[in-house]
Amino acid sequence: MAEIKDPENTIxxxxxxxxxxxxxxLPDVAPKHVERIKALARSGAYDNVAFHRVIEGFMAQTGDVQHGNMEKDFDLRRAGTGGSDLGDLPAEFSKLPHDRGTIGAARSQNPNSANSQFFxxxxxxxxxxGQYTVYGRVIEGMDHVDRIQRGEPPQNPDRIVSMKVAADVQ
Incomplete structure (x- = not known):
């Protein structure tokens, strides 16, 4: 198991x-994106949300808290088109590369349209x-990410069972 060095900035x-x-x-790199994902995780918004776009060799996208909840109003046709009721975020581009295991902010064509979705x-x-905000990296469990059901959208999408800030987990 990976050592959690900063529980307040670990999901x-x-x-x-x-x-x-x-x-x-990575709050030093993208503070607004880090605050947003923590706020939504703390509210339970990501719980039961589907991985609605999963492309082999590329990425797994999730976080549509408006249309992606598998227990409430999940709609395979609309999954990936929504966000949260919070405003969009300005881009926080950095020199960090999109390496395997990094977390990026999903957005529309507008660089300042990231909201709740991530990949x-x-x-x-x-x-x-330089085109999408990097604001985290997987430090444990990438093998589980590698097993997420593929598809755009997947026929039987995997979901986030729960998502919490490590500081809040007993």
Whole structure:
């Protein structure tokens, strides 16, 4: 198990079959994105949200808290088109590369349209560098991420069972 150095800036996801994914957040690089993901995690907004876009060799995208909840109003046709009721975030581009295991902010064509959705890179995707905000990296459980059901959207999407800030987990 990875050592959690800063529990306030670490996210713990539980995936299917008890798969635990630990994400180290990077508040020095993208403070607004880090604050947003922590606020939504603390509110329970990501719990039961589907991975609605999962492309082999590229990334797994999730975080549509408006249309992606598998227990409430999940709609496969609309998953990936929504966000949260909070405003969009300004881009926080950096020199950090989109390497395997990094977390990026999903957005529309507008660089300042990130909201709640994020993706986890399956491989080094350096063509995204400088175009999408990097604000975290998987430090444990990438093997669980690698097993997420593929598809755009997947026929039977995997979901985030729960997502919490490590400081809040007993």
């Amino acid at each position: 713990v996801l539980e995936l299917k079959d008890g798969g635990r994914v630990v994400i180290e957040l 986890i890179n399956f491989s080094d995707n350096h063509f995204l560098n």
